[in-house]
Amino acid sequence: xxxxxxxxxxxxxxxxxxxxxxxxxxxxxxxxxxxxxxxxxxxxxxxxxxxxxxxxxxxxxxxxxxxxxxxxxxxxxxxxxxxxxxxxxxxxxxxxxxxxxxxxxxxxxxxxxxxxxxxxxxxxxxxxxxxxxxxxxxxxxxxxxxxxxxxxxxxxxxxxxxxxx
Numbered sequence: 001x002x003x004x005x006x007x008x009x010x011x012x013x014x015x016x017x018x019x020x021x022x023x024x025x026x027x028x029x030x031x032x033x034x035x036x037x038x039x040x041x042x043x044x045x046x047x048x049x050x051x052x053x054x055x056x057x058x059x060x061x062x063x064x065x066x067x068x069x070x071x072x073x074x075x076x077x078x079x080x081x082x083x084x085x086x087x088x089x090x091x092x093x094x095x096x097x098x099x100x101x102x103x104x105x106x107x108x109x110x111x112x113x114x115x116x117x118x119x120x121x122x123x124x125x126x127x128x129x130x131x132x133x134x135x136x137x138x139x140x141x142x143x144x145x146x147x148x149x150x151x152x153x154x155x156x157x158x159x160x161x162x163x164x165x
Contacts (some may be wrong), residue, residue, distance in 0.1 A: 001156070002020055002021050002152065002153055002154045002155060002156045003017060003019045003098070003149045003152050003153055004019060004020055005017070005018045005096045006020050006145050006148070006149050006159035008053075008136065008140065008145070009129070010133045012129060013129070013130045013132060013133040013135070013136040014127050014128060015127070015128045015130075015140070015148070016062075016122070016125060016128075016129065016137065016144055017068075017126045017128075017145070017148055017149060017152060018123065018125045018129045019121075019123070019124045019127070019152050019153075019155070020118055020119070020121060020122070020123050020124075020142070021121050021122050021124065021150070021151055021155065021156065021159055022159070023085050023121055023122060023160075024118075024122060025115045025116060025117055025120065025122040026086055027122075027159055028115050028122045028124055028155075028159065029085055029086050029115055031155055031158060031159070032089055032113055033085065033089075034163065035051035035057055035062075035095065037158060038051060039051055039064075039145050040154070040158055041151055041152075041154040041155050041158060042064070042150055042151060043066045043147075043152060044066075044143075044147040044151065045067070045119040045150050045151075045154070046069040047066045047068055048066070048067045048068060049064055049066045049067075049089070050064060050065050050067075050164070051063070051064045052064065052065065052100075053100075054091075056080060056081065056083060057080060058080055058081065058082055058083060059079070059080060060075065060079070060080040060089075061077060061078070061079055061080070061098065062078040062079075062080065063075075063076075063080075063100050064076055064077075066126070074095075075083040075096040075097060075098055075100065076093070076094065076095055077093075077094055077095075077096045077100070077102055078092065078093050078111070079091065079092040080092040081110070081152070084147070086115060087114065087116070088112060088113065088114045089112070089113040090110070090111075090112050090113075090150075091111045091112075091113075092108050092109075092110060092111075093108065093109045093110065093111050094106060094107075094108040094109070094132070101109075104120065105112070105130075107130065107131045108131070109128055109129060109130050109131070109133045109135070109139075110127075110128065110129040111126060111129075112125075112127045112129070112147075113125075113126050114127075124155075125142050126137070126152070127150065128144075128148070130162040131142065133137070
């Protein structure tokens with residue numbers, strides 16, 4: 001399994017997940033920058049994900065829907081805060097209504113993706129920051145850390161192919 005650590009930092013508050021891959025950083029970045037590849041691993045096992053808007057530029061919006069095995073849809077959005085490929089991608093992350101309109105009653109978290117060279121392959125760190133320690137604990141109570149770990153572990157199979165299409 002590529003995930004080597006999943007740490008909760010209540011003082012930040014943040015969840016930090018680190019994974020190591022045999023693929024070079026440029027290839028690992030494709031899993032974040034190509035929506036078709038992102039669809040193949042993003043979300044808990046058994047869920048399907050469809051990205052409908054994908055504007056990977058500062059200020060850009062990314063909209064997606066995750067569908068559970070029983071057909072329940074979960075609408076989400078990311079706003080691109082900054083892009084410094086192939087080093088970092090900084091996103092704001094929130095829930096949306098079916099229309100795509102952000103749900104202003106739900107907290108917005110941050111997600112910072114950093115990828116670097118590591119032992120001939122790459123290291124990927126995903127730091128999800130929360131507005132409060134309570135929000136972090138609420139996310140963990142519903143299995144957020146486990147779901148992120150499972151999702152990131154799905155990346156390994158996709159990195160074996162240069163195109164992974």
